[in-house]
Amino acid sequence: MVAMSHFYTKPATHNGYFLGTRNLLVKIMGERRDVPLPQRGWDPIVILVKSQHPGNLGAVCRAMMNYGFTKLRLIEPQCDITCDEARNRAKHAGSILDEAGIFSTWEEAVADCNLVIGTSGKREHGPKTVFRHFLNPWDVAELGPENGGKIAIVFGEEGMGLSTPELTKCDLLMTLPTWEGYPIANLSHAVNTTLYEIHRHHILVQGSSLGVADHLQLDRTISPEIRKLLRQAIREFGYSLTGDDKRKETYSTLLTRVIMRGMPLDIEAHRLLGAFVEATTAMQKQAGDADWQKKRRKRLNVTDESSINIPFQIYEEE
Template sequence: MSMGDRQGLPLPQRTYSLHIVLVGASHPGNLGAICRSMLNYGFASLRLVNPVCSPDDIEARNRAKHAGRILDSCQVYDSLEDATSDCSLTVGTSGKREIGTKTTFRHFMYPWEFAERLEDFTESVSLVFGEEGKGLSTDDLGLCDFLVTLPTWEGYPIANLSHAVNTCVYELHRTTVHSKQGSDPGIPDIVPLERSLNPTLKSILQQGIMEMGQALPGNDDRKHSFSHNLRRGIMRSMPTEDEATRLIGGILDATTALQYVAGNSEWRSKRRRKITRNEEE
């Protein structure tokens, strides 16, 4: 399925509505990249406050790729107050590390804590980002209920605008994946959140490893050492049930081949996978 064909999938369902608000956006490339990050993680509401660049800029469109629909539907406002008037929570962002009396003005939390706070929130939220190279003004910061900051290196704390947006929406989406994977068609389900084997499958895997070790040439110590190390190596990787099933099939094939080469009749009487007459010859 191509990317264009996947656009019909629903966005992830969340208890809250998120609006990304950009104040004074001036670089069309960043604007397009932000749209792409937003749609990558299932967010589609963008609001622009006094933008310096246009949503129709060709660079913005090129950088947005398949997220051009966000540029099509974005709303433009004259003030941050207007852009957030329908939101129950207004969260600003800043990378500045103030000291002294200014510290209390910036009530920070990290993106993952912000994401956790929103898990059960049921209203509209605006996440506000300032202009590239300037950030939010003191007045705009004063309109925010609290601020989120990235845990960047103290020696160079200010991140690119599109990178900052990407980090925040990623953390929000990560929390959604943890809570809704398997129950929301808009959430990827290809990677299991928990890696475990049921006892029956684990027993079959261990038996296969033991039989493979016994089929090896050499003394009992070598066979036991091989089986022990292979079992520990596989289990240390915490395979999924699908991975374990595939490993079992390969181990059984290898065991059958070792028994056949060694002239061990068990390859014929106890093999679990069919071998053609040509293979027997």
């Protein structure tokens, strides 16, 4: 079933003629209810203490849904969580609002949690640092799979943050590595940044799974065969340039280092192969090399960019 926008749009017309139904059914951008949630093995419970602004609350829900998190608990919310502002800011993550747990005390909210992580932008200096040793979001992302169970990440109320007594109740503390000149982030931004790091860690460590975008390239290594071919193509290109052998070798090495530092994927390297073959052939022809056609035929066959599984002739590097 096609998801419908809650906004009404008129059919598109031009000079009185109906152009079609493209505006009658508006598929919500990014909403794919048929996609399962990511299978991480652990999911943090986001806890908000005394939320003041329904807009922020809705934005938190949206950030959670963006990365496939759904567990939200509220301690003494100070705003109407069912109001239109909260719902509108949540967009299509309203289900998180509907299912959020409401608690009157801190103790009730974390009673079933194995680990409680408090957040704060107030990074103390001097002797107080012994009581406020902060983790970064990526540290939390790494310890989650090791700990398992129910891990709560607690965010304080807007403008105040968690109080010292509340921070004392936490097992660990986390902060965002913000600029010291303005370290306090907006509540929804802080939640978004934290959950992004956790989701990113899941992708990098566990790889593709249910709910993770299938277009994400997880393997950043180039295959040995493609690497060898690319280095050869770069070297042939470099030696087609003008100048002495030392200059040509310098350019070949420089190009190789710059390209490999970018960690190209196999398909990217394959397309670079085609470009280097074309450029090398053109320069040899321009230079009046009588054997340019013969050399091209002997060179790598990289004209089909739609596949990287092409029979290449591999020449040994000198």
